[in-house]
Amino acid sequence: MSFSFERDDDSVTAGIRRIAIAQIDGALEESRASDVELGEVVHRLRRRCKKLRGLLRLIEPSFKGFSDENRTFRDAAARLSVARDAAVMVQTFDALVKFDEKHDEPVIEGDLHNRLRAELAGRQGAHVSDAAAAAMLEQFRAIMEAARGRVGGWRLRAKGFDALEPGLRETYQRLRRQLKAALDDPTAERCHEWRKETKYHWHHVNLLAAGAPEVLKGRRQLLNELGELLGDHHNLAVLGDLLAHDTVLIGQGDLGPVRALAAERQDKLVGKALDLGLQLTAEKPRALSARFARYWALMERA
Numbered sequence: 001m002s003f004s005f006e007r008d009d010d011s012v013t014a015g016i017r018r019i020a021i022a023q024i025d026g027a028l029e030e031s032r033a034s035d036v037e038l039g040e041v042v043h044r045l046r047r048r049c050k051k052l053r054g055l056l057r058l059i060e061p062s063f064k065g066f067s068d069e070n071r072t073f074r075d076a077a078a079r080l081s082v083a084r085d086a087a088v089m090v091q092t093f094d095a096l097v098k099f100d101e102k103h104d105e106p107v108i109e110g111d112l113h114n115r116l117r118a119e120l121a122g123r124q125g126a127h128v129s130d131a132a133a134a135a136m137l138e139q140f141r142a143i144m145e146a147a148r149g150r151v152g153g154w155r156l157r158a159k160g161f162d163a164l165e166p167g168l169r170e171t172y173q174r175l176r177r178q179l180k181a182a183l184d185d186p187t188a189e190r191c192h193e194w195r196k197e198t199k200y201h202w203h204h205v206n207l208l209a210a211g212a213p214e215v216l217k218g219r220r221q222l223l224n225e226l227g228e229l230l231g232d233h234h235n236l237a238v239l240g241d242l243l244a245h246d247t248v249l250i251g252q253g254d255l256g257p258v259r260a261l262a263a264e265r266q267d268k269l270v271g272k273a274l275d276l277g278l279q280l281t282a283e284k285p286r287a288l289s290a291r292f293a294r295y296w297a298l299m300e301r302a
Helices: 012-030 038-062 066-078 085-100 110-122 130-151 165-184 188-207 213-245 256-280 285-301
Strands: none
Touching: 012 038, 012 130, 038 066, 038 130, 038 165, 038 188, 066 130, 085 110, 085 213, 085 256, 165 188, 165 256, 165 285, 188 213, 188 256, 213 256
């Protein structure tokens, strides 16, 4: 497990550095993959940055450099988004069509389907020339290589699990607060914030899984599923906004039924997400962090 603490780590600080270097090196290697489509490369690089930010969230209370390093990886990922967003909209549209096909009277059919999909598909890579893509990836590599050079200087203010417990607990507390906000009113914005904290907690469980891998396997899988549900919900919100305001898409036909279909799909997704989220956050924050402290002790004894 490269994205996990290991018993062989000399210290928490050593583990943090090892994990960060592994993710940065993985990103540098993937950025040079000439046989992979640009959108997929960008997807992989953004995923690496999210893992790094999850790692930083875990040590935030113990790490003075959190703000600067978190900003580094956030901005590095943001610079790549233009090469990924259009592809996500095509995937979201295709998933909506499959959902539509389950209805007795589908609304995305024939010419309307063809026109909408062609317009969305035509935007993939439309804003990124080969030269621009090469420059974008070169800039990304420069940022990551500079960050790699700083990792050896990362220092924590606490030792052992004490360096991790506050970040684990505080992130889980935020996750529970965002779930409560979504329960009160599941707007796209609230669900998106809830997803962010879900992803961070998922990363934390992955990082701390070595002490109880079998016990935590189910939690890891369910947190990933919850993140996917909320990610699909967010993507539908973005697609719905495009269908409501993008003049080119509006010109393809009557989109009212398509927007209503997207909203229906969002309702179903958020219903599943809320049920799952309540189960995953039933434990109080201090009880959860105490449980993970025991798992950490098991890893050290193994």
